Amino acid sequence: AQSVTQLGSHVSVSEGALVLLRCNYSSSVPPYLFWYVQYPNQGLQLLLKYTSAATLVKGINGFEAEFKKSETSFHLTKPSAHMSDAAEYFCAVTVTGNQFYFGTGTSLTVIP
């Protein structure tokens, strides 16, 4: 079975600072990996996805993530945080597309 672990349930950064949200995965076969963002009282919106093409994946809103097989990681980064980035972020993994496994989420706070 697959799983993802998000380190840090809460992350605070200053506006303009680097955003780094951590995700480590576990999978015995090549996985598909995703980052989703959730704003209050809304569904999840896809930020970016890794599907075995380029290891550095660029997503919406200036976010990107790098797939590192040796570290089994898929950390999400953004060079400069904006107030509008404050939200809940979820990492997810699937192999077959029939089952998706979500992390416990990281709440990002941006301090003005």
Next chain:
Amino acid sequence: GAVVSQHPSRVICKSGTSVKIECRSLDFQATTMFWYRQFPKQSLMLMATSNEGSKATYEQGVEKDKFLINHASLTLSTLTVTSAHPEDSSFYICSARDSGGYFGANVLTFGAGSRLTVL
């Protein structure tokens, strides 16, 4: 891009009544849809996998008779909370996978969620 519409976004009902939530894929066909429940400040809990034309597959601990799922077409799945009680109050989210693969066969598109409050 792929769009999933979920209605209603908010519903308040009295204890003992039933509530239906609809999940529609607007621009793609979805043989599989997923229903999640989310408690405040927590991650998504998968309730069931909805399969078009067949019975839903429920996760362990989810009451089939309380949470009725119907997936009658390739673009519509419904979740009916029967005889709702205050403990059923929650945020319910559906998601769908593009069966045709145009938007990516292994990508989930989520609805906006439905906030259920049972008085």
